[in-house]
Amino acid sequence: MPVFRNRPDGPLRGPLAWLLTALVLGGCGPAPEGGRFDAEQLDANWSTGHLEVHFTQRLQLSPEARDALQHGVPLTVGVELVLRDAHTQNRIRRERSFYEIRYLPLSEHYQLARIADDGQDEVRTFPRLRHVLAELSDLRLSVETGALPGGEYELLARSYLDKHKMPPPMRLPVLFSPRWTHESAWTSATLEIEPGA
Numbered sequence: 001m002p003v004f005r006n007r008p009d010g011p012l013r014g015p016l017a018w019l020l021t022a023l024v025l026g027g028c029g030p031a032p033e034g035g036r037f038d039a040e041q042l043d044a045n046w047s048t049g050h051l052e053v054h055f056t057q058r059l060q061l062s063p064e065a066r067d068a069l070q071h072g073v074p075l076t077v078g079v080e081l082v083l084r085d086a087h088t089q090n091r092i093r094r095e096r097s098f099y100e101i102r103y104l105p106l107s108e109h110y111q112l113a114r115i116a117d118d119g120q121d122e123v124r125t126f127p128r129l130r131h132v133l134a135e136l137s138d139l140r141l142s143v144e145t146g147a148l149p150g151g152e153y154e155l156l157a158r159s160y161l162d163k164h165k166m167p168p169p170m171r172l173p174v175l176f177s178p179r180w181t182h183e184s185a186w187t188s189a190t191l192e193i194e195p196g197a
Contacts, residue, residue, distance in 0.1 A: 150195030
C-alpha cells in the first residue's frame, strides 16, 4: 500500500511551484498598463424632447487588446450617458451605446458596427485600426428625453471596453487583468433649459 508523506522542508514541485513563482515574480516588475480611454469634450443641446450630444475622446488599445483582435476576438466599446438634475442629482435618463470592432483577416480590414436595439446595426469597414479609433473619437449621439421642465441639468459621459461582452473563456482573466483596463473618467457638461421650451 503506497504511503504519502508531507515534506515541508523539501522543494516544491509541479504546477504549485510554477504558480507561486509566477505570483512572486509578477509582483516584482512595474505594473502593466492597459489601454487609455480619455474623454476630451462633451457638448449637448436639447430641443423638443431630444438631446443632441457631441462627445470627443481619445482611444488607445493595449497590446493585449490589439492581439486579441488580430486573433478573431471582437471588442465592444461602450459609451454611457447620464442626464440628471443639477441640484437634486436625481437621474432622469441613462443611455448606453455599443460599438463592436472586428478584424477581417481575409480582407485585412477592420469592421465597426454600432449595435442598435432594433437589430438594424450600422456597419462600416476601415483599412486600419487607427481609422476605427478615429471614428470612435468623435461621436454624435441622440437621446430621447421627452418633455423636461425648465432648469439646470448635468450630462455625464464616459467610455469603456465592455469586458462582459468578451467570449466566455476570456471573461474571468480579462476582468482581473490590469492590461485590460480601458475606461475613461466621467466628463460632464451643464445644460440650461428655459421654462416653457
